[in-house]
Amino acid sequence: MRLWKSWIVTSKDLSVFKKNKYILYSLVSIPFIVGVVLPLIFIYALGAEATQLTQAQFINAANTLANTGSIYFVLIPVILPSIMGSYSIVGEKIEKSLEPLLATPTTDGELLLGKSLATFIPTMGVTYIGAVIFVTIMDVWSYIKFGFFLLPNLDLAVILGVMAPLACVLSVEANVIISSKVNDIRAAQNLGSIVVLPLLLFLVFAIQITIIPLILLALLVSATLAVADIALFYLSKATFQREEILTKWK
Amino acid sequence: MIDTENLTRKFGSLTAVENVTLHVDEGEVFGFLGPNGAGKTTTIRMLCCLIGKTGGQASIGDYTIDKEEDCLKIRKMVGLLPENVGLYDSLSAYRNLDFYGKLYEVPEAKRRENIEHLLRLLGIWERKDDAVGMFSKGTKQKIAIARALIHDPQVLFLDEPTANLDPEASKTVRDFVLDLKKEKRTIFLNTHNLDEAERLCDRIAILKTRLIAVDSPKNLERSLYNRKTIVHLENVTSPIIAAVKGLNAVKNLKTSENMLILDMDNPERDNPELVRAIVMAGGNIQYVTELRSTLEDVYLKLIREASAR
Numbered sequence: 149m150r151l152w153k154s155w156i157v158t159s160k161d162l163s164v165f166k167k168n169k170y171i172l173y174s175l176v177s178i179p180f181i182v183g184v185v186l187p188l189i190f191i192y193a194l195g196a197e198a199t200q201l202t203q204a205q206f207i208n209a210a211n212t213l214a215n216t217g218s219i220y221f222v223l224i225p226v227i228l229p230s231i232m233g234s235y236s237i238v239g240e241k242i243e244k245s246l247e248p249l250l251a252t253p254t255t256d257g258e259l260l261l262g263k264s265l266a267t268f269i270p271t272m273g274v275t276y277i278g279a280v281i282f283v284t285i286m287d288v289w290s291y292i293k294f295g296f297f298l299l300p301n302l303d304l305a306v307i308l309g310v311m312a313p314l315a316c317v318l319s320v321e322a323n324v325i326i327s328s329k330v331n332d333i334r335a336a337q338n339l340g341s342i343v344v345l346p347l348l349l350f351l352v353f354a355i356q357i358t359i360i361p362l363i364l365l366a367l368l369v370s371a372t373l374a375v376a377d378i379a380l381f382y383l384s385k386a387t388f389q390r391e392e393i394l395t396k397w398k
Numbered sequence: 399m400i401d402t403e404n405l406t407r408k409f410g411s412l413t414a415v416e417n418v419t420l421h422v423d424e425g426e427v428f429g430f431l432g433p434n435g436a437g438k439t440t441t442i443r444m445l446c447c448l449i450g451k452t453g454g455q456a457s458i459g460d461y462t463i464d465k466e467e468d469c470l471k472i473r474k475m476v477g478l479l480p481e482n483v484g485l486y487d488s489l490s491a492y493r494n495l496d497f498y499g500k501l502y503e504v505p506e507a508k509r510r511e512n513i514e515h516l517l518r519l520l521g522i523w524e525r526k527d528d529a530v531g532m533f534s535k536g537t538k539q540k541i542a543i544a545r546a547l548i549h550d551p552q553v554l555f556l557d558e559p560t561a562n563l564d565p566e567a568s569k570t571v572r573d574f575v576l577d578l579k580k581e582k583r584t585i586f587l588n589t590h591n592l593d594e595a596e597r598l599c600d601r602i603a604i605l606k607t608r609l610i611a612v613d614s615p616k617n618l619e620r621s622l623y624n625r626k627t628i629v630h631l632e633n634v635t636s637p638i639i640a641a642v643k644g645l646n647a648v649k650n651l652k653t654s655e656n657m658l659i660l661d662m663d664n665p666e667r668d669n670p671e672l673v674r675a676i677v678m679a680g681g682n683i684q685y686v687t688e689l690r691s692t693l694e695d696v697y698l699k700l701i702r703e704a705s706a707r
Binding site for chain 2: 153156157160163164167168243244245246247248249250251252253254255390391394395
């Protein structure tokens with residue numbers, strides 16, 4: 149595996165993404181919603197409740213909302229790859245550029261890694277940028293209100309450091325498999341959303357009803373994601389092979 | 399340069415290519431003719447190590463197509479122009495070629511030099527920074543050819559290089575292939591265009607799953623009928639017919655209006671004697687022409703025979 153070869157593919161895909169307004173809007177808008185809009189909603193909601201709560205209850209409610217917000221940073225790496233990955237692979241199918249690409253002295257693994265990194269890097273990049281904005285807004289507010297910073301905490305560190313990258317890898321791999329079966333970018337995005345939807349629903353549901361600490365939940369979900377990542381890695385590797393692409397992909 | 403022996407590819411129960419044995423010399427332009435679904439693209443894909451074979455053997459230079467380490471070397475030494483240009487529309491012509499130059503491991507200085515040389519040669523250097531999506535089909539095809547040549551490949555596979563192009567763009571592409579021929583590159587040309595094959599190729603193979611014929615265009619054309627000489631006369635008279643029938647070189651004679659149609663083994667050698675005999679018999683000759691089958695006649699006959707089997 150020659151990483152520099154993969155990087156050539158990655159940088160080409162990133163150049164293509166830069167020219168695609170839909171991808172650029174998605175890369176800006178989704179982290180903006182989670183990083184900016186969400187904490188403002190939280191702050192507004194907390195402000196409305198403030199008069200009915202004791203200081204301890206108020207801090208507890210603020211902590212809960214901050215943690216709830218943190219979990220949304222798993223949604224970005226789940227959603228964005230289905231948008232970008234569709235352009236990366238289905239886009240190549242539509243432009244019929246896979247054959248000349250496969251004719252180059254590059255291995256299947258190098259191409260797959262290059263394409264995966266092209267989705268993974270910007271996705272995680274904007275996830276972290278969104279997280280920094282989220283933490284900043286929440287901390288400015290909490291410092292003014294309570295005189296201390298709410299975030300970052302261990303929960304957020306596990307979510308951003310472990311869970312989000314694992315979720316991103318899962319979404320990227322799922323997208324490779326989906327892209328082999330469809331010829332339409334929208335269809336790939338829709339299918340991608342459907343595949344990752346159970347994960348989203350589970351996370352939102354779990355955060356609402358869970359009786360176990362968030363950190364434990366995050367670690368449990370991360371372990372599950374890691375197993376799923378390994379399984380999907382082999383499946384996507386088997387799907388992304390020259391012979392398969394040229395003879396079986398639709 | 400290219401050798402195959404009983405090369406076979408099956409897709410489930412469907413045999414796409416069966417027992418194809420051929421040899422292409424270094425510097426040769428080799429045409430591959432056949433109807434849709436004849437196995438031309440499948441053969442190219444096997445030779446470029448894009449898909450595997452199910453039988454037989456094939457090699458390019460010193461490398462065989464069934465070893466992974468050889469495949470990387472084969473891909474490095476061949477250039478492929480697939481049926482669809484497959485360029486990145488949102489990227490510039492330069493960026494498209496640069497990307498492929500990097501993947502083909504062309505050093506940066508050489509890459510820049512090659513891109514400029516090719517784009518200038520094809521007359522698109524001035525538009526190197528324009529997005530490929532803005533170009534016409536013909537120009538895109540030119541860029542795709544430049545892409546296939548970005549790493550100076552020893553062997554070039556061209557799959558339908560002029561398909562869907564207007565006559566002017568087709569001519570540009572054909573002229574470019576002729577230039578490449580002068581550079582002594584080995585070119586393997588898949589085409590439906592018989593005229594193109596005749597003009598460009600040193601030898602032609604006709605394929606319909608199996609290889610039906612391989613020869614030079616001229617020999618293929620001669621293979622269909624005996625060579626015929628047609629003599630247009632002012633009048634065909636009995637003394638003329640008697641004089642012509644008396645010649646040993648004439649194998650068969652037919653008359654049609656004021657024409658004599660003659661089967662000759664060696665027209666170059668025997669026609670002067672034929673002309674003398676007709677003149678001596680009082681004939682007034684208007685034209686002497688050769689009736690030869692075209693590549694199209696040969697192609698259609700061979701393909702029909704293969705279909706009937």
